[in-house]
Amino acid sequence: MSSIAESLVKTMEKQTQVRAARRQRAKITNQVMNGVFWLVAAIVLSALLFVLGYVVLNGYSYVTVKFLTGSDFATGIAPQLFNTLYITVGALIPLFVIGVSAAIYVSEYARQGWFLNILRFASDTLTSVPSIVIGLLGFLLFVTNFGNGPRWGFSRAAGILALTILNLPWMLRAAEDALRAVPKDFREASMALGANKFQTVTRAILPAAIPGLVTATLIVAGRIIGETAALIYTSGEAGPTAGWFTLNPFFAGDTLSVHIYSLFADNPTTGAYQGRLATAVLLLVLIIVINGTARFLGQRLHQRFSGKKA
Amino acid sequence: MSQQNSSLNNSPLTTVSKDGAIKRVNEERLLTSAETVTKMRAPTAPLKIQTNTLNIYYGANHAIKSVSMPIPEKQVTALMGPSGCGKSTFLKSLNRMLDIIPDTHISGEVLFDNKNVYAHGIDVVELRQRLGMVFQRPNPFPKSIFENVAYGLKIMGGFSRSEIADRVETSLRGAALWDEVQNRLNQSALGLSGGQQQRLCIARALAVAPEVLLMDEPASALDPIATLKIEDLIHELRQQYTIVIVTHNLQQATRVSQYTGFFLTGALIEFGPTADVFEHSLDERTYDFIMGRFG
């Protein structure tokens, strides 16, 4: 048997070897992961650039004043711009009210239990229901009377309701995240000053969650603007080309996304490329602006509310 | 016993326990011997709060074990003990902030001006305003300095704008912060330094005219200079308020407090005037803690 000192020296030598090998392995793993990371980043970025580049380069020259202000199918886009705004704002209002209330309930009031589990399960399931199915539901419920004769007909109201159902789980999740991001400290501070739960929610938690809620709303707005399938069945493929400038919710009205689809459906292989591309340019610009605003506002508000940079 | 005669002048390194060995204290083993017997040197000052055989459970975790502790009026009482021994839990039980933690169970009494705060018909809102609380991490709201201090009054309602403005100024003065912030009352409280934020939180608690201030390691997140300011402030506040302060800083306990309670795994081991507890511990575990043997 070797002496304690010898054994100690041996063990230490062995340890040095093992550690060197481990460092070497870690280094290789690190390099591989770095490579994978850069590859993925490059793929994502080039996909985005390709879509943007293709659509914008081919379509920007068709975006003219006449196109923006005209209302003829395929040569004018004014009604679609208006409808997009109308339906987006129209859906965001109920989404915000219901989504934030539900999020307050879930994050501040609900006890863990079967009810909350069912709510979560329903919400998660709803997020994976294809939007065309929600569109069909909207068609049956709001456009027709369950398929037996008309109810409202194709209408912006039907579109707004379909989009509300479609996006509710997203709004709920995003609002819940925003509320949970508010430090627990504020709750304690408020309660310790004698505030009840409702006062704590309205005066301490909601104000502190505003940055997150604004960002959440804008992200949902981006989803709404890009939505097509749920609207084809509800607000309709084409609105009137005259008299479209009205706040009446029971008018049919197509959004930019739906418009691209109808230009295609009308004449799949030949015509209206210019209109489709130009509309797509507008849509992309809108979505980029909204996502950019969401990021910008989120960071600015975060700074203001936390006193530090994000 | 030898340690009763030892003084604070003995450095922890040169001090040995009575059998001559420097050993780590096994808290659990020691507790089972005389778990809930407190070595008590009762205060002579009139009492503001008295707990009687207070037991607190988080689910099955018995966090406070039969604690009977007096808290004298207009004195500073320090709670010390190793981390996790129940100091914060005990503090939160006094103004019923424990109520907001689910699955807590409490037995025994907390007498505040001789009325049990857990009795039926107690107005918890009023109770929490009479026992203000200051937390470990400064936690001002993301609002202006003014709005932070005015929060409690606005929650209560019924105060005019000028009454609120008056009260905000008095409270900020009371918290020794007025001179630093009087020209920026409408700026965000989050722009203040950590020490200023903590004094703002004290002002916020003072605004609703409490009788007691419960402070949970109020200086542990602050630098030494800000800490000294808080300690000076505590000296000032003692003229008018009863203060209970949790601290794991022994020097701080000797600097700010007149009475000290020593907790170990949920039990109150020793209570008495701070100087006596530190210089003539009645319990070996208190002595070991003060000598830095554990915790």
Ligand SMILES: Nc1ncnc2c1ncn2[C@@H]1O[C@H](COP(=O)(O)OP(=O)(O)O)[C@@H](O)[C@H]1O
């Ligand atoms: N909110 C809580 N839920 C469950 N257990 C808790 C909670 N807060 C504290 N505890 C437990 O109660 C015991 C005492 O904790 P605490 O009062 O925070 O100790 P201290 O303030 O002395 O560090 C610990 O065992 C801790 O794990």
Ligand SMILES: [Mg+2]
């Ligand atoms: Mg604590």
